Amino acid sequence: xxxxxxxxxxxxxxxxxxxxxxxxxxxxxxxxxxxxxxxxxxxxxxxxxxxxxxxxxxxxxxxxxxxxxxxxxxxxxxxxxxxxxxxxxxxxxxxxxxxxxxxxxxxxxxxxxxxxxxxxxxxxxxxxxxxxxxxxxxxxxxxxxxxxxxxxxxxxxxxxxxxxxxxxxxxxxxxxx
Numbered sequence: 001x002x003x004x005x006x007x008x009x010x011x012x013x014x015x016x017x018x019x020x021x022x023x024x025x026x027x028x029x030x031x032x033x034x035x036x037x038x039x040x041x042x043x044x045x046x047x048x049x050x051x052x053x054x055x056x057x058x059x060x061x062x063x064x065x066x067x068x069x070x071x072x073x074x075x076x077x078x079x080x081x082x083x084x085x086x087x088x089x090x091x092x093x094x095x096x097x098x099x100x101x102x103x104x105x106x107x108x109x110x111x112x113x114x115x116x117x118x119x120x121x122x123x124x125x126x127x128x129x130x131x132x133x134x135x136x137x138x139x140x141x142x143x144x145x146x147x148x149x150x151x152x153x154x155x156x157x158x159x160x161x162x163x164x165x166x167x168x169x170x171x172x173x174x175x176x177x
Contacts, residue, residue, distance in 0.1 A: 022159025041082030048075025101136030
């Protein structure tokens with residue numbers, strides 16, 4: 001028989017960590033999104049290091065050296081910007097996401113129009129296209145507000161997950177696990 005005595009403890013620890021993280025994200029949303037941007041900056045720098053290392057290994061290869069070198073240099077610049085200017089970087093990233101959403105909304109609305117022209121009514125595509133366009137416009141108009149809102153969403157999701165996991169851990173403990 002499997003030993004399950006640690007199952008409830010592991011869930012308790014996980015639930016507690018998620019709950020604390022969720023509360024921290026809700027109480028300090030600015031610190032949360034700045035931390036997320038900085039983590040992305042660290043990732044970009046690490047990725048750049050690997051790209052530059054790989055570029056040095058394939059230096060004599062015709063097709064790989066230059067793309068890996070440029071990828072590494074771009075990653076270094078991108079990572080440094082994210083680490084040194086997190087508010088600006090978050091605003092730029094949010095703006096780019098807003099532009100991407102508007103482009104996607106155009107495709108969705110175009111597909112809905114094409115389907116209507118074929119005699120097929122797809123209101124779901126139309127609704128998703130309109131909502132996507134609205135979100136894209138909102139991100140372009142107030143990018144930092146939505147970055148902070150994302151921190152709150154992450155906080156609520158982590159808090160809710162943490163509380164549910166804590167309830168499950170308590171149930172497992174009561175059941176002898």
